[in-house]
Amino acid sequence: MPAKNLLTIKANQQIADKIYKLELSGNYDLAEFAPGKFLHIKCSDSIEPMLRRPMSICDIDDAGKLMTVLYRADGKGTKLLSDKHAGDILDVLAPLGIEFPQDAVKPGQTALLIGGGIGVPPLYYLGRKLKQRGVKIKSILGFNSAKDVFYEDDFKSLGEVKISTMDGTYGHHGLVTDLIDQDWDTLYTCGPTAMLKAIQNIISKDKAAYMSLEERMACGIGACLACVCKSTDPNNTSYNRVCTEGPVFPLHAVNL
Numbered sequence: 001m002p003a004k005n006l007l008t009i010k011a012n013q014q015i016a017d018k019i020y021k022l023e024l025s026g027n028y029d030l031a032e033f034a035p036g037k038f039l040h041i042k043c044s045d046s047i048e049p050m051l052r053r054p055m056s057i058c059d060i061d062d063a064g065k066l067m068t069v070l071y072r073a074d075g076k077g078t079k080l081l082s083d084k085h086a087g088d089i090l091d092v093l094a095p096l097g098i099e100f101p102q103d104a105v106k107p108g109q110t111a112l113l114i115g116g117g118i119g120v121p122p123l124y125y126l127g128r129k130l131k132q133r134g135v136k137i138k139s140i141l142g143f144n145s146a147k148d149v150f151y152e153d154d155f156k157s158l159g160e161v162k163i164s165t166m167d168g169t170y171g172h173h174g175l176v177t178d179l180i181d182q183d184w185d186t187l188y189t190c191g192p193t194a195m196l197k198a199i200q201n202i203i204s205k206d207k208a209a210y211m212s213l214e215e216r217m218a219c220g221i222g223a224c225l226a227c228v229c230k231s232t233d234p235n236n237t238s239y240n241r242v243c244t245e246g247p248v249f250p251l252h253a254v255n256l
């Protein structure tokens with residue numbers, strides 16, 4: 001059951017164009033706060049905006065004391081979040097959702113992480129935990145432009161990193177899908193729907209592959225159905241709630 005937590009902000013700093021790094025102190029049960037799970041954050045102290053904003057866990061230090069969240073301050077709620085300072089208290093529902101299946105890749109095997117834009121953050125925590133288990137990490141990170149690139153060095157500390165930008169101002173000029181090779185065992189991805197669809201189209205259904213969806217959410221706890229997505233299984237006629245049955249799904253399990 002997710003708990004309502006009041007967390008203390010340790011830092012909230014801009015690290016790229018509209019991208020902020022939020023650090024939250026607390027006592028995190030590392031088994032519960034696993035990579036892929038998310039927080040539902042109340043961005044202001046007033047009733048507006050009423051809806052919380054879902055944000056992935058980008059990292060938690062190995063002592064379980066400091067959590068990092070990266071977010072794009074581009075809408076009403078996230079702009080209010082960017083006004084918060086060290087020492088402020090943040091109202092957070094967490095942990096929510098299901099985690100990435102880490103045992104889908106074995107020590108000695110290779111995990112390919114593919115992140116697009118603000119879908120990059122949860123893959124960092126996943127990659128760090130997989131590397132600790134002896135998994136080899138390769139990452140492909142896609143952004144619109146050089147000014148949007150973040151966490152390149154952090155991913156480089158895990159293994160090989162390839163960057164693509166849509167306008168060609170940094171790294172490969174084009175899409176993350178241009179950079180995918182066959183030299184990996186398990187794929188994990190998170191990013192915009194168009195990117196996830198393109199990955200679904202080129203990755204065989206026989207391969208171990210998982211995606212995390214960043215749908216719009218309201219309650220975040222399975223009650224309102226604002227976040228539903230359709231299963232590709234013809235025998236499953238019900239909708240999946242991304243907040244409770246996800247946000248992580250097998251790559252080919254959801255009709256995007």
Ligand SMILES: Cc1cc2nc3c(=O)[nH]c(=O)nc-3n(C[C@H](O)[C@H](O)[C@H](O)COP(=O)(O)OP(=O)(O)OC[C@H]3O[C@@H](n4cnc5c(N)ncnc54)[C@H](O)[C@@H]3O)c2cc1C
Pocket residue numbers: 038051052053054055056057069070071072073074075076077078079097118121122213214215216217218226247
């Ligand atoms: C599991 C998950 C993890 C995510 N992780 C991250 C992350 O790590 N970093 C990041 O930057 N972003 C992340 N996102 C995306 C992020 O939640 C949205 O970008 C953010 O909510 C936008 O808020 P805003 O205040 O900037 O925009 P606004 O446009 O002000 O608000 C958008 C939000 O309002 C709500 N909303 C508005 N209209 C409707 C409607 N018609 N129906 C239902 N809801 C509505 C939704 O909660 C929506 O998310 C994640 C999303 C999900 C689902």
Ligand code: FES
Pocket residue numbers: 216217218219220221222223224225226227228241242243244
């Ligand atoms: S956000 Fe309410 S059911 Fe998922």
